[in-house]
Amino acid sequence: MEEMELLQEEILELLENRKFAALGKILKEMEPADVAYIMDELPEEDLPVVFRILPKELAADTFAELDGDVQELLVTSFSDKELRAVMDEMFVDDAVDMIEEMPANVVARILKNTDPETRKVINTILQYPEDSAGSIMTVEYVFLRKDITVSDAFKRIRQVGIDKETIYNCYVTENRKLIGIVTVKDMLLAAEECLVEEIMDDHVIFVDAYEDKELVAEQFRKYGLMAMPVVDKEQRLVGIVTFDDAMDVLQEENTEDIEMMAAVTPTDKPYLKTGVFETWKKRILWLALLLLSATFTSSILRFFEESLAAQSALIMFIPMIMGTGGNAGGQSSVTIIRGLSLNEITMKDIWRIMWKEFRVSILCGVTLSIVTFAKVLLFDRLSLLVAAVVSLTIFATLILAKLVGCILPMLAKKIGFDPAVMASPFITTIVDALSMLIYFEIAKWILQM
Amino acid sequence: MEEMELLQEEILELLENRKFAALGKILKEMEPADVAYIMDELPEEDLPVVFRILPKELAADTFAELDGDVQELLVTSFSDKELRAVMDEMFVDDAVDMIEEMPANVVARILKNTDPETRKVINTILQYPEDSAGSIMTVEYVFLRKDITVSDAFKRIRQVGIDKETIYNCYVTENRKLIGIVTVKDMLLAAEECLVEEIMDDHVIFVDAYEDKELVAEQFRKYGLMAMPVVDKEQRLVGIVTFDDAMDVLQEENTEDIEMMAAVTPTDKPYLKTGVFETWKKRILWLALLLLSATFTSSILRFFEESLAAQSALIMFIPMIMGTGGNAGGQSSVTIIRGLSLNEITMKDIWRIMWKEFRVSILCGVTLSIVTFAKVLLFDRLSLLVAAVVSLTIFATLILAKLVGCILPMLAKKIGFDPAVMASPFITTIVDALSMLIYFEIAKWILQM
Numbered sequence: 001m002e003e004m005e006l007l008q009e010e011i012l013e014l015l016e017n018r019k020f021a022a023l024g025k026i027l028k029e030m031e032p033a034d035v036a037y038i039m040d041e042l043p044e045e046d047l048p049v050v051f052r053i054l055p056k057e058l059a060a061d062t063f064a065e066l067d068g069d070v071q072e073l074l075v076t077s078f079s080d081k082e083l084r085a086v087m088d089e090m091f092v093d094d095a096v097d098m099i100e101e102m103p104a105n106v107v108a109r110i111l112k113n114t115d116p117e118t119r120k121v122i123n124t125i126l127q128y129p130e131d132s133a134g135s136i137m138t139v140e141y142v143f144l145r146k147d148i149t150v151s152d153a154f155k156r157i158r159q160v161g162i163d164k165e166t167i168y169n170c171y172v173t174e175n176r177k178l179i180g181i182v183t184v185k186d187m188l189l190a191a192e193e194c195l196v197e198e199i200m201d202d203h204v205i206f207v208d209a210y211e212d213k214e215l216v217a218e219q220f221r222k223y224g225l226m227a228m229p230v231v232d233k234e235q236r237l238v239g240i241v242t243f244d245d246a247m248d249v250l251q252e253e254n255t256e257d258i259e260m261m262a263a264v265t266p267t268d269k270p271y272l273k274t275g276v277f278e279t280w281k282k283r284i285l286w287l288a289l290l291l292l293s294a295t296f297t298s299s300i301l302r303f304f305e306e307s308l309a310a311q312s313a314l315i316m317f318i319p320m321i322m323g324t325g326g327n328a329g330g331q332s333s334v335t336i337i338r339g340l341s342l343n344e345i346t347m348k349d350i351w352r353i354m355w356k357e358f359r360v361s362i363l364c365g366v367t368l369s370i371v372t373f374a375k376v377l378l379f380d381r382l383s384l385l386v387a388a389v390v391s392l393t394i395f396a397t398l399i400l401a402k403l404v405g406c407i408l409p410m411l412a413k414k415i416g417f418d419p420a421v422m423a424s425p426f427i428t429t430i431v432d433a434l435s436m437l438i439y440f441e442i443a444k445w446i447l448q449m
Numbered sequence: 450m451e452e453m454e455l456l457q458e459e460i461l462e463l464l465e466n467r468k469f470a471a472l473g474k475i476l477k478e479m480e481p482a483d484v485a486y487i488m489d490e491l492p493e494e495d496l497p498v499v500f501r502i503l504p505k506e507l508a509a510d511t512f513a514e515l516d517g518d519v520q521e522l523l524v525t526s527f528s529d530k531e532l533r534a535v536m537d538e539m540f541v542d543d544a545v546d547m548i549e550e551m552p553a554n555v556v557a558r559i560l561k562n563t564d565p566e567t568r569k570v571i572n573t574i575l576q577y578p579e580d581s582a583g584s585i586m587t588v589e590y591v592f593l594r595k596d597i598t599v600s601d602a603f604k605r606i607r608q609v610g611i612d613k614e615t616i617y618n619c620y621v622t623e624n625r626k627l628i629g630i631v632t633v634k635d636m637l638l639a640a641e642e643c644l645v646e647e648i649m650d651d652h653v654i655f656v657d658a659y660e661d662k663e664l665v666a667e668q669f670r671k672y673g674l675m676a677m678p679v680v681d682k683e684q685r686l687v688g689i690v691t692f693d694d695a696m697d698v699l700q701e702e703n704t705e706d707i708e709m710m711a712a713v714t715p716t717d718k719p720y721l722k723t724g725v726f727e728t729w730k731k732r733i734l735w736l737a738l739l740l741l742s743a744t745f746t747s748s749i750l751r752f753f754e755e756s757l758a759a760q761s762a763l764i765m766f767i768p769m770i771m772g773t774g775g776n777a778g779g780q781s782s783v784t785i786i787r788g789l790s791l792n793e794i795t796m797k798d799i800w801r802i803m804w805k806e807f808r809v810s811i812l813c814g815v816t817l818s819i820v821t822f823a824k825v826l827l828f829d830r831l832s833l834l835v836a837a838v839v840s841l842t843i844f845a846t847l848i849l850a851k852l853v854g855c856i857l858p859m860l861a862k863k864i865g866f867d868p869a870v871m872a873s874p875f876i877t878t879i880v881d882a883l884s885m886l887i888y889f890e891i892a893k894w895i896l897q898m
């Protein structure tokens with residue numbers, strides 16, 4: 001990262017001094033992702049200049065990696081000829097990604113400057129739902145007939161391969177239906193006169209175009225796939241998803257889960273590119289909802305207000321009890337949510353999980369109530385009875401928190417919600433109310449309030 | 450997933466009725482990862498039976514995918530001959546992964562049944578630190594000399610390719626030093642008599658064997674790499690990391706981040722395979738630490754105990770204020786932590802981030818204090834002054850929480866800690882104390898307590 005920042009400074013300096021030749025020399029040795037990283041941070045007015053310095057292929061690859069707002073700025077500054085050149089070089093799936101983020105008038109201009117065949121393909125992909133396999137696929141793959149020889153297959157790859165995203169997996173089709181897969185490795189290791197159907201693998205892992213892209217990405221990881229064919233309802237091959245896109249989906253889904261767990265509505269924009277008002281919108285609904293849910297806990301405290309005023313020593317332990325409950329519940333819920341999203345646990349494990357969480361909560365409860373008892377007695381120097389109330393409450397809260405923490409995410413999954421919503425903030429709110437109820441009931445019983 | 454469960458039941462039934470032929474037929478059509486998924490759940494005594502039904506190559510691939518404890522059980526049940534057969538078929542990097550989780554006596558037996566050359570390689574890889582690129586690399590790659598022709602390169606690939614994890618990226622070396630990379634695609638599209646050095650790319654993205662594997666995985670995603678060469682201090686090629694392992698690392702690191710954010714010490718064992726005592730150990734230290742940190746908040750409440758007893762209506766808003774502060778701080782901290790781990794934000798952005806969080810917190814603060822004011826006045830039917838105290842506190846808490854939430858993770862990163870530790874539980878504990886201080890100061894001022 002530090003290297004990149006030094007490079008960034010150097011590039012800014014060259015730009016300021018209008019040393020374009022030197023700048024071009026540096027840029028042309030860089031990876032597209034790195035050029036994009038630097039361009040994303042450049043002042044608007046420098047963008048077209050820098051982009052025009054890039055060699056054609058690097059320019060197209062870099063363009064595909066840029067943030068949506070930078071892409072839009074560039075497209076607006078392009079002549080029709082420049083736009084056509086970029087569109088010719090870009091892979092179709094990258095073009096679709098870009099178009100999805102553009103306003104309608106820019107999209108119209110882009111499509112006008114795309115060759116008719118590509119335009120048709122782009123329009124087809126755009127029709128798939130946002131989170132589907134179809135929306136992240138590309139159509140730039142190699143397909144073969146089963147009755148050709150390996151040497152003919154190589155001839156075909158040499159003819160069409162240059163524009164394909166991957167040539168290493170070739171798909172065998174019959175009347176457009178997917179019937180097998182053959183890798184370049186298999187073909188290299190086979191005899192030249194061998195037929196494709198003799199060496200193809202007819203156990204293909206494929207996916208329906210309408211399948212959730214998250215599931216597709218998870219399959220890439222599970223099976224270590226390089227590419228995955230996408231088929232329509234009639235099992236006709238319509239495209240492929242490549243591993244680099246799957247990796248991006250995986251990382252996006254992780255970000256989405258993490259944001260949801262922290263009660264933030266997910267977006268796919270990077271933090272620094274999201275406006276203040278937009279960030280506010282992503283956060284405020286959850287904050288307001290959780291704030292209003294705290295009303296339950298408030299009512300409980302209000303109900304016991306007078307007893308609390310009489311036994312005012314009890315007030316100081318409210319944050320400790322609520323905090324511990326929230327943390328303990330959060331630990332369980334997040335562990336379960338993660339297990340669910342990695343498919344390590346499924347609904348049928350619910351009893352095993354509850355039994356395990358119950359035993360863990362007993363262990364945690366015993367440990368923490370001993371710590372609490374000692375602390376209240378020795379550090380806070382309060383009575384034996386108060387110490388008993390607080391440490392018993394901690395014990396009961398722990399057991400409850402861990403059970404709520406493991407049941408709620410599974411329940412959410414069961415009724416079709418995203419379990420990630422049932423993470424710490426939500427669990428905390430519920431456990432807050434329950435723990436206070438426990439606290440005052442135990443206090444009433446032991447302290448006779 | 451449901452399909453897998455049905456399959457699992459079918460397999461269990463076949464096993465029970467000792468219908469091994471039918472069982473073999475089903476298993477041999479399955480993917481290694483799926484066989485492993487089912488075997489991980491089988492009763493111990495059935496494991497060796499099922500494993501012996503599998504065809505040789507599927508057996509080795511499945512073995513590599515099994516959980517550590519199941520692998521250990523199987524190795525113990527293997528004859529030396531069986532063990533040798535599995536070791537011969539496994540890729541070196543998978544063998545290393547397995548060995549890393551075994552007790553010493555099992556490792557000794559495994560290495561005794563491995564051919565001497567592989568054993569040497571395994572021992573070399575085992576010496577790299579646990580989280581390094583070296584520890585996840587494989588040595589099964591193709592290397593070429595720069596002065597051979599494309600057709601000779603293909604001859605070489607045909608000779609050695611069958612045992613290599615990938616043949617699509619070939620590495621060009623000179624005196625063992627990495628000088629370039631050439632892909633099978635480049636070679637297929639080039640003339641047969643072309644020299645490797647004419648078409649090789651000498652801008653190779655490589656990594657030092659001691660580099661952090663998380664960084665390696667991040668580069669795979671950034672550059673969309675299929676494989677990445679690993680070099681030693683003298684830039685000699687020592688191995689390659691393949692994209693499937695990078696994807697696993699990415700997912701492991703995500704799990705680790707998520708666990709740390711929920712105050713759980715990360716492990717790489719799946720939830721259901723982790724014992725009760727072990728789970729307790731992963732959670733209790735954090736719970737105890739956070740419980741004891743709540744002492745600060747307790748002291749503040751204790752200090753104001755008498756005023757609180759006098760103005761007992763204030764008690765009921767404690768959970769709401771603390772909860773909102775924790776949620777608001779958690780939102781910011783988790784967003785920043787994720788941005789840091791995706792390299793979307795760096796230390797130099799700290800002022801931009803603080804300025805943005807400040808503006809977001811003003812917006813959130815205004816919204817929530819209006820909601821609070823209305824709620825206290827109309828729903829709780831308390832006085833105008835109390836409503837003012839509570840809503841002012843919410844406003845101030847929000848601004849503070851969001852600033853603490855964005856500063857602490859960056860501070861942690863600066864001093865070399867993992868920012869993920871500074872997520873909700875930790876932030877909550879700090880914000881709890883600060884918000885109570887604000888609450889009582891505002892109450893003292895407005896209510897003249």
